[in-house]
Amino acid sequence: MPGLVFSSALFGNMFGTEEMRALFNDSALVGRYIEVECALARAQARLGVIPVDAADEIMAAASRIHVDMDLMRKETENVGYPILPIVHQLSKEAGDAGGYLHWGATTQDIMDTATALQVRDALNVIRRDLVELREILVSLALKHRNTPMAGRTHLQQALPTTFGNKAAVWLSAIDRHVTRLDQIMPRVAVGQFSGASGTLASVGEGGLEMQALLCEELGLEQPAMCWHVARDGLAEAVAYLGLVTGSLAKIATDVMIMCSVEFGEVAEPFVHGRGASSTMPQKRNPISSEMILAGAKIVRQHVAAMMDAMIQDFERATGPWHVEWVVIPEAFLLTAAGLTHAKFMLSGLIVDKKRMRQNLDLTHGLIVAESVMMAAAPKLGRQLAHEVVYDACRAALDQGDPLADILCNNKEIVSALGGEDQVRAHCEPEAYLGLSGQMVDRAIALSGHTQNTQDLETADGL
Template sequence: MPATIFDSSVFRDLYTTEAMRAVWSDENRIQKYLDFEAALAKAQGRLGMIPKDAAAEIVRHCDAKKIDIAKLKAGTDKAGSPIIPLVKQLVALCRDGHGEWCHWGATTQDVTDTATVLQMREALDLVAQDIGAISGALAALAKKHRDTPMIGRSKLQQAVPITFGYKMATVLGAFERHKERLAQLKPRALTGEFGGAAGTLSSLGKDGLKVQAEMMKELKLRQPDISWHTIRDRVAEVGCFLGLVTGTCGKLALDVMLMMQTEVQEVAEPTGDGRGSSSTMPQKRNPVSSVLITTQTAMVKHHVAALLEAQIEDHERSAGRWEIEWIALPEIFLLSAGALSHTRALTGGLQVNAKRMRRNIDITNGLVMAEAVMMGLGPKMGRDRAHDVVYDVVSEVVKTGRPLIDLLAENAEIKKHAGRKALEKLTDPANYLGVAGKMVDRVLAGRKK
């Protein structure tokens, strides 16, 4: 009977994806254990360390479908790990005593860590696909709305105009950096483990590194320069990377929720039959993806902290903290997959209300252009004097509710330096966007397809 949010028949597709669930499933995990055993047998058979017939027989049975899960579960309950009971089943499957050569020189953690790396490889491929799709959707939004004015906000207050394309390009820039991070961490993270009892491969004598090299070629993993049983930076780095990725998803989701507020209405999540409806208020259209993204992001962050805790392990083989990874790492990937899936849907179908964006710029009767006016008058009046005069005019706008442009044009001191047409140019939001457009262009030009 499913108990967790990831396996719930009701909630599972809200919080993760079927593809990521398959990566971290019992079936795939067991197969990865067996992939290790098969690679070890092949390597040792080629090197003449075990009989070739034994190697072939072991490889023939490294199929998760041949494993009795009930027996494996019972054995795991006793041993505290599935590797010992798994190896026993594999030995029993092999004919003519060939199974006795199984797991030759390996230890439980070698199998578990390498299996985890193989799962991470599959999982990171899924993450890369989502990052690429999100980057593409953000690029399309940035390009389309390169010059669409909207208000920029500082401490939740209106600041100065920006463009919606600029806003999307800032997030796009982060996802492009995530692509770089992923490419950089893969060689470090996708490194196998085979060190034996204390990491020195002492049970294999002088041929230990040869076996290790052959194994990693078989598994298409990087060979470690030294065993890493209790040096967990590789796993922690992957977790931290996913914390960064989902953090960017969470930032975007928060902005979308704020822009979806009734009083703002600058964007809306993709629509659908019944999507975002309220159980009691027919008029409501609630954010759905954005809410889930922020939830998933928060949980990823806490699990990442657990992975960092798992780094602090004793001596050459740990008594306890290693097992933190068994819980935290799969859930980080599962939650990240959910956040990325929702972000992909959000960016791919985001509805943009450019008219409302312009209307929101104008709700202060032009006050958001006060800095632009001050900077425009500064060369003629001096910056400090321009600041004081415009400040006084702004105070009048607040008191009377009259448009900034009218009170500026009526001010006797300002009249000496700028007529109404010049002031209209200074108070036009389209003329105070700085180099937003050029920045958007730079981010788009720098994208790695």
């Protein structure tokens, strides 16, 4: 096994994506440090704090510098932080103008602002993938709006539902995640420039204006206060990833169980050899769902680590900050991977409507016992209707007969429902789907889409 699956040639794209790795790799991170230093120089030049020529030369040096990563590594291991090492190299490249580099800043100002830039761009990737997944789920819910299947509670058949209703439940969670992301972005994409103890004493008057211009240069929000040791913003970002991957894992769990031979209601997209066993030729394992579930479990632990890392001492922490360096990139990589697996799996999901209908008949009508009970309740009273139908269910189970046959031999039920034909009608699963279709329509509409349900009913063969 590799020491780190995220950079493994074998496992890397199962636990992350190339796009997300490109946002968090060493080269990108050092590039962000340089970007922040340059933005600070530009902001200070605009205020006349440093010469404009010096800022221009710092920018020119940044554009031509070839960072010695080996030297960076050695100095970072010695110093404990990477900012002094990059300042050494960039200031040397900038010549005399290098004396104005990093003016009034502290290491954490640069690192936190760089992290904010990474998180902002990473969240934009997550948002794009969520929107794409939302479109896939809208199509799935629309296509199967009227596809009947067994609804299950406590892993037991409960009442009939539709597969479109199940997909719409998944969709509603993804919709909320898109909304949440837009809400948290202003609290997460925030710059940091406060000086050594968070007071901007190093720059004095005009420091807040300098801070505002730095954030403006980078397209970040200006902080209300120094957040060197107030880490709720970044903790919220990782907690958000925990919510996203948790919803993905719920979807994956449903799919995995429905893929099992005993259910046989769906299957992940067929790709030759995907999910194959080295010894059992018949196997077709739900690999995408398994990877989604595994990733969600890891992100959940990362959320806990970020909550713990919020507990920081005084004006600069003595260790909790470093936890973020591990947790944030890994949480984003795992979430990106989960979304990629989900998009692949759900866009090509094979839905077996015939098997869903067969499973509805497994209990020989017991799944619609509530339908009969509620229909009889106006005449018998709810409690008596429940007792009568309950006894009929027990008899059907004991004798192995269809519930409709048992009920048709019960004079109270036949009389309450108005004849045997009505009893049998109430024992049809398709007749007891409730408002599932309307609920699907509403979920899709709230997701910003419209649909023609008449066309759907024709297309679905109902």
